[in-house]
Amino acid sequence: MVEILVLAEHRGGQLRDITFEMLTKAINLSSKLGAEVISIVLGKDVKSFAPTLAEYSNRVLLVENPLFEHFNSDLYQEVLSRVIRELKPLLTLIGHTSYGIELAPRLAASLNIPLATDCIDITFENNSLIVTRQMYGGKVNVRAVVRRSESYMVTVRQGSFMVQKPSPPLGGRIEELSIPMERVVLRKRFIKYVPPPPGGVDITAADIIVSIGRGIKDKSNIPLVEDLAKSLGGVLACTRPIVDKGWLPSDRQVGISGKTVKPKLYLALGISGSFQHILGMRGSELVISVNKDPKAPIFGYSDYGVVEDLFKIIPVLKMKIDEVRARKE
Amino acid sequence: MDIIVCVKHVPETAEAEIRIDASGRDIEKQGLVFDINEWDEYAIEEAVRIKEKFGGTITVITVGPEDADSTLRKCLARGADRAIRVTDPKISGSDAYAIAKILYNVIKGMRFDLILTGVQASDDESALVGPVLAEMLGIPHATMIKRIEFRDGKAIVNRELEGGFEEVLEVDLPALFTIQTGINEPRYVSIMAIRRAMQKEIKVLSLMDLGLSEEDVSETGSWIRVKEMFTPPAEKKVEFISGSPNEVASRIVEILRRRGLI
Ligand SMILES: Cc1cc2nc3c(=O)[nH]c(=O)nc-3n(C[C@H](O)[C@H](O)[C@H](O)COP(=O)(O)OP(=O)(O)OC[C@H]3O[C@@H](n4cnc5c(N)ncnc54)[C@H](O)[C@@H]3O)c2cc1C
Ligand SMILES: Nc1ncnc2c1ncn2[C@@H]1O[C@H](COP(=O)(O)O)[C@@H](O)[C@H]1O
Numbered sequence: 018m019v020e021i022l023v024l025a026e027h028r029g030g031q032l033r034d035i036t037f038e039m040l041t042k043a044i045n046l047s048s049k050l051g052a053e054v055i056s057i058v059l060g061k062d063v064k065s066f067a068p069t070l071a072e073y074s075n076r077v078l079l080v081e082n083p084l085f086e087h088f089n090s091d092l093y094q095e096v097l098s099r100v101i102r103e104l105k106p107l108l109t110l111i112g113h114t115s116y117g118i119e120l121a122p123r124l125a126a127s128l129n130i131p132l133a134t135d136c137i138d139i140t141f142e143n144n145s146l147i148v149t150r151q152m153y154g155g156k157v158n159v160r161a162v163v164r165r166s167e168s169y170m171v172t173v174r175q176g177s178f179m180v181q182k183p184s185p186p187l188g189g190r191i192e193e194l195s196i197p198m199e200r201v202v203l204r205k206r207f208i209k210y211v212p213p214p215p216g217g218v219d220i221t222a223a224d225i226i227v228s229i230g231r232g233i234k235d236k237s238n239i240p241l242v243e244d245l246a247k248s249l250g251g252v253l254a255c256t257r258p259i260v261d262k263g264w265l266p267s268d269r270q271v272g273i274s275g276k277t278v279k280p281k282l283y284l285a286l287g288i289s290g291s292f293q294h295i296l297g298m299r300g301s302e303l304v305i306s307v308n309k310d311p312k313a314p315i316f317g318y319s320d321y322g323v324v325e326d327l328f329k330i331i332p333v334l335k336m337k338i339d340e341v342r343a344r345k346e
Numbered sequence: 347m348d349i350i351v352c353v354k355h356v357p358e359t360a361e362a363e364i365r366i367d368a369s370g371r372d373i374e375k376q377g378l379v380f381d382i383n384e385w386d387e388y389a390i391e392e393a394v395r396i397k398e399k400f401g402g403t404i405t406v407i408t409v410g411p412e413d414a415d416s417t418l419r420k421c422l423a424r425g426a427d428r429a430i431r432v433t434d435p436k437i438s439g440s441d442a443y444a445i446a447k448i449l450y451n452v453i454k455g456m457r458f459d460l461i462l463t464g465v466q467a468s469d470d471e472s473a474l475v476g477p478v479l480a481e482m483l484g485i486p487h488a489t490m491i492k493r494i495e496f497r498d499g500k501a502i503v504n505r506e507l508e509g510g511f512e513e514v515l516e517v518d519l520p521a522l523f524t525i526q527t528g529i530n531e532p533r534y535v536s537i538m539a540i541r542r543a544m545q546k547e548i549k550v551l552s553l554m555d556l557g558l559s560e561e562d563v564s565e566t567g568s569w570i571r572v573k574e575m576f577t578p579p580a581e582k583k584v585e586f587i588s589g590s591p592n593e594v595a596s597r598i599v600e601i602l603r604r605r606g607l608i
Contacts, residue, residue: 213510
C-alpha cells in the first residue's frame with residue numbers, strides 16, 4: 018500500500034489550519050496515486066482531535082504522552098523517525114510553520130530522505146516528485162525535481178491549499194501508538210510561552226489600514242504616512258523590517274509573525290509582498306498598492322496598483338482626501 | 347565562547363528588476379548587487395555581542411565564489427577573527443542540503459561552543475541549512491531565535507512562533523541557533539574598519555581539501571534540482587492606475603468614494 022503521512026499540528030488545544038490544508042492536498046494526491054492518507058498527532062491529550070482527523074484520513078495515529086505537552090522537535094523526531102522507518106510512507110507532509118521549520122530538516126537528514134521545504138504545490142509526474150516553491154522574496158516560482166527516493170518529505174507553506182472537507186467523510190480508523198520515550202535524553206527543554214506584549218493600537222479592528230514597508234526608507238518619513246492614515250480615518254501598520262528597525266512597535270506588524278487583518282481598505286506603500294506578509298493581509302476587501310517596482314509580488318494580491326515612487330503619491334493623495342472631507346463637512 | 351557563524355553572499359533582489367536567464371532555471375545575476383544575507387547580518391552581530399560579553403573567538407564561513415570575500419570582510423570588520431571560504435566550480439548546482447554537507451565538513455574538526463546561521467537565505471529561502479548541519483554534527487539546535495542568554499553553562503533562548511508569540515527554551519551547549527531578524531540592531535561598520543579587515547587573511551578551501559567529491563555535492567548530492575523558473579501567477583487581477591501623481595491620486599480618491607470609504 019502507498020501511504021501519505023500528514024503530521025497534524027496543534028497549539029493551545031486546537032488543530033491549526035495548516036493541518037487541514039495538508040490533509041486536503043494529501044487526499045487530492047491519494048486519489049491519483051491510489052494511496053492511503055494517514056494522519057499522525059502527538060500530544061499530551063489528543064484523543065479529542067481524533068474524530069475530526071478521521072474525517073480527513075483513512076487512518077489516524079494517536080501518540081499520547083505527558084512529555085508532548087509542549088512541542089519539542091527532539092521528541093517529535095524520535096517518534097516520527099520510528100514511524101516513518103516502519104511505515105515507509107511515499108510522502109510525509111509537515112507544515113512549513115515555526116514547528117515544521119524546527120523539525121523537518123533534521124528529521125529528513127536523520128532518515129536520509131530528501132526534503133523540499135516551503136512548497137506551494139506538489140505533484141507526481143512519471144514517478145518523480147515535483148514541487149513548486151518560491152525564491153527571491155516571492156519574485157519567482159520554481160518547479161523543482163526531488164531526488165528519487167522510496168520516501169519523500171515536503172514542508173507545506175501555510176495558505177497554499179484551500180481546505181475541502183471530504184464528503185462523505187473518510188471515517189478513518191483510529192489507532193493508538195505507544196512509543197517508549199524513557200530513554201530519550203532531552204538536550205532542549207521547554208520553559209514557557211511568552212505572549213505578544215499588550216499593544217496600544219488594535220490594527221485588527223481597523224476598517225482602513227495604511228501600511229508601510231521598507232520603501233518608506235527612513236524613520237523621519239513616518240509622520241508623512243501617519244498624516245495620511247489620519248486623513249483617511251485609518252491606522253498605520255507595517256511590514257516586519259519596520260518593526261525590526263524599531264520604527265514602529267510590534268503591535269503594528271502585519272503578517273505571519275504579526276497580526277492578521279481584514280480591513281475594508283489596505284493601502285500598501287513600499288511593500289514588496291513577501292508571502293509572510295501576504296498571509297496577514299490576504300483577507301482585505303480592497304487592496305491598493307504603490308510600489309516603484311512593476312514586478313513587486315504585492316501587485317498579484319492587489320485590486321489596484323500604482324507603479325510609482327510613493328513619495329510622489331502620498332502628499333497629493335492626502336491633499337485630495339482632505340479636500341473631499343472638507344467639502345463634506 | 348568560541349562561535350562559528352555561517353554567512354551567505356546573496357543578490358539583493360527586493361528592489362531590483364529581475365529577469366529569468368537563458369537557462370530558464372535561474373535569474374540573471376549580472377548587474378545585481380550582492381551583499382550579506384539579511385538574516386546572517388543579525389547572526390554575525392549577535393556573535394559579536396556575545397564575544398564582547400564573554401570573550402572568545404568568532405569564525406565566519408561561507409560557501410561561495412571569490413566575490414563572497416566582501417561579505418566575509420564585512421564580518422571581519424564587525425569583529426570576527428577568522429574567515430573561511432569554500433570555493434570550487436564543482437559546487438555549482440548544489441542545493442541547501444549539499445551546502446549543509448560542505449559546512450559540516452569544514453566544521454567537524456573545529457572546536458566551538460556555538461554555531462549561528464540565519465533562519466533562511468533570501469535567495470533560495472530553504473530554511474534548512476542550520477538544522478541539517480546540527481543533525482550532522484549531532485548537537486542540539488533551535489530555530490528562529492529572537493534572544494540568547496547564558497545561564498549555568500546552558501543557553502536560554504526565545505524562539506519565535508506565529509502571531510507574535512514566543513517560547514523560551516533551555517538548550518545544552520554546544521548548540522546551533524538560526525537567528526531571526528530583529529534580534530538586535532546590527533551596528534554600522536565604518537569604511538575604516540572594512541579597510542583594516544582587508545589585511546586579514548581569508549582561508550580558501552576546495553572540495554578536495556574537505557575530502558568531498560562532486561557527487562557529494564552538485565545536483566547529484568542535492569535533495570532538489572530546479573527544473574524551471576517562472577513568474578508567479580497573480581492571485582487577484584490587478585488594475586494598474588497610471589498617469590501623473592495628481593491623476594493617480596484623483597483616481598484613488600474616486601475609488602474610495604465610490605466604495606464609501608471616504
Ligand atoms: C519566519 C519569518 C516570519 C516573517 N514574518 C513576517 C511578518 O509577519 N510580516 C512581514 O511583513 N514580514 C515577515 N517576514 C519577513 C519577510 O520575509 C520580508 O522580509 C518582509 O515582509 C519584507 O518587507 P518589505 O516589503 O517592507 O521590504 P522589501 O522586501 O525590502 O520591499 C521593499 C519594497 O519597497 C519598494 N520601494 C522602495 N522604495 C520605494 C519608493 N520610493 N516608492 C515605492 N516603492 C518603493 C521596493 O520596490 C520593494 O518592493 C518574515 C520572515 C520570516 C523568515
Ligand atoms: N553558501 C552558504 N555559505 C554559508 N552559509 C550558508 C550558505 N547557504 C546558507 N547558509 C546558512 O544557512 C542559513 C539558511 O540558509 P537556507 O537554508 O539556504 O535558507 C543562512 O542564513 C546561512 O547562515
